[in-house]
Amino acid sequence: MTIQKYRDLVIPVAVLDDNRDILAITWSPGLLSGESGITFPEDVHVEIKTDKVDGGYLVNVKATGRVALICDRCGTDFLCPVTGEVRSFYTYTAGTESGDDIEVHVISTSTRKIDLSQDALDALFMGLPVKGLCIEECKGLCDICGANLNLTECHCSRDEIDPRWEALKGLRLDEE
Ligand SMILES: [Zn+2]
Numbered sequence: 001m002t003i004q005k006y007r008d009l010v011i012p013v014a015v016l017d018d019n020r021d022i023l024a025i026t027w028s029p030g031l032l033s034g035e036s037g038i039t040f041p042e043d044v045h046v047e048i049k050t051d052k053v054d055g056g057y058l059v060n061v062k063a064t065g066r067v068a069l070i071c072d073r074c075g076t077d078f079l080c081p082v083t084g085e086v087r088s089f090y091t092y093t094a095g096t097e098s099g100d101d102i103e104v105h106v107i108s109t110s111t112r113k114i115d116l117s118q119d120a121l122d123a124l125f126m127g128l129p130v131k132g133l134c135i136e137e138c139k140g141l142c143d144i145c146g147a148n149l150n151l152t153e154c155h156c157s158r159d160e161i162d163p164r165w166e167a168l169k170g171l172r173l174d175e176e
């Protein structure tokens, strides 16, 4: 594995040309994010593997990082580990169609650099959990007092009380 120090993911085509190794890059997306407003506040580890093939480059981008999410159950901000992988074909042949698991980008012979930051973002987005929970067994919020049940135990009674029993309870209390 070659550790390369790029400040971003703009990779010279010449590097892809003779790259037989995996490029490992520490990338900081900053607060850059997709339309969804999802952010990646920390550095992301990106591994790029390229194959020079007929008509272009097959590029595999794997990204591992942590995404800032809000827990679906308790509303707490937390950092969730994500990892994902995307495959792209950077080709000199216009009209090549994207496949199910591969994105096609047309480049020209004068292209000197390829920006893989979108690939890395896509990879991170692929890794997003369906349900964002701060911890798997998050207890959520009390629907009566709103307390975060991961942090505290409230004393709300969550038992459904049948109104008829409620009346009896009142009666007994009166007798005491
Ligand atoms: Zn939670």
Ligand SMILES: [Zn+2]
Pocket (backbone or CB within 6 Å): 142, 143, 144, 145, 146, 147, 154, 155, 156
């Ligand atoms: Zn409560």
